Amino acid sequence: MNDTAYPENNLDSILKNNPLGQKTIEKIKGMDGVTDVTSRKYLYMTEGNNTYSVMVLNREDFEKHAGEGGILGDMDYEKASRENGIFYGWSNFIGDSGYRIGQKISSNLEDGSTSQNYEAVIMGSFGSLDTDWAITEDTYRKLGLENANASGTVWVDCSQEDLGKVASALEQLSDENDHISMDSYENQLNLSRSASRVMQFAVYAFMAVIGIISFMNMANTMIISIITRKQELGILQAIGMTSGQLNRMLQMEGLFFSVGTLLVSFVIGIPAGYAVFYYAKTHSYFGMNIYHFPWIQILAMTIVIIALQLILSWLLSRNVKKESIVERIRYQG
Structure with a gap:
């Protein structure tokens, strides 16, 4: 987020030239054996002198993370989408970071091609996320942040018999770019x-x-x-x-x-x-x-x-x- 020696590694720079952009996703879809490809968007948020990463969650992912424990506040997807609410990523550290549930923040959101002023109330906090903050997919769309190249995580599905072939192709793709890492469900399991x-x-x-x-x-x-x-x-x-x-x-x-x-x-x-x-x-x-x-x-x-x-x-x-x-x-x- 704040690498001054190598600014090209910061999230705002990566979003402007995203290695997991739409062209890469289309390339993955065209790989032999791939049956489905889904992705999740990541944003760059600036509040005062602080910079943060923001995850865009659809309803399914939102409810999944909300059910994992450690949550604080009102974890209602519909209400959050309606009121354009925002959620902190780590409930154990929300107090240490100087934030509280119900607090209003004024910030700026970027997706690599579009920048929007964003005022929101902190509606709750997840137990743990891969990013500092999260918003709903509906809020993301209402803000007009629909950059097709803002994907930060891509899930690739294939049949069991094609697993080795698809994994090999994805590993080759990740080796071609320092900003991409690849892992498999089987390995994580x-x-x-x-x-x-x-x-x-x-x-x-x-x-x-x-x-x-x-x-x-x-x-x-x-x-x-x-x-x-x-x-x-x-x-x-x-x-x-x-x-x-x-x-x-x-x-x-x-x-x-x-x-x-x-x-x-x-x-x-x-x-x-x-x-x-x-x-x-x-x-x-x-x-x-x-x-x-x-x-x-x-x-x-x-x-x-x-x-x-x-x-x-x-x-x-x-x-x-x-x-x-x-x-x-x-x-x-």
Whole structure:
């Protein structure tokens, strides 16, 4: 936006000689295998001594970004188009930048060939955009800013079998101009999945450590309980309790701890987990937009806890029965 050493790299200069102009878009449409091409316009805005980038959003893109969380203000496309409103791009920084919802700004908008004075009220803010500001497509047209060469992002569709051929042609096109970069949906999807897996691995590894420590605490509690009650258990067996009844009693005691652990996890952990997700969504962290209930992880945790508890109860019961009833009755702690 403000490169004084290489002014040709600034957005206003690029819009005047846009490498993604209409000729380039027509060239892309003519590539073998391309089925559809759509684009998004970008503008250059000057307010006082400050310069900003502005994204032009159609209804579909506007509602998509408005649903990603972290929004502020009235995110109504119809109202924004009717009143020619403007939206800040980063809700977390709107206060730091000196702006507020409802504030009126006076600026100048350029699309590379046309310049228009623009007065607008800040109606809201998105969680995160690729630009500083955004206006609706209807506002863009009403202002008379319809430069066909103002495209800043171009999406190219093709069939799966033509993907390699089209990607190769687009890479060659991007290599011919320093101001164009190309990426694919598949590549972005793989990067997103990799980042998600890394984060999941870190989180579950941390949870596993906590789980092991918690289970050791539970095991320690059960062991101490049985040791301190060794004489009591010996007396119970002396008056008729069978080994099978002793096993079931220890298993039920262990299940009491396990069920209590699971109840705490379900009653407190699940709402707390959703609260963390909701906070991350509203603050636009990590691209968290959709909540998935972790039923597989919950089922796995339940099975592991109950299985470990049953094994522990069996080992403790076996250890108790190694001593004779007389030795247990004589035990004084």
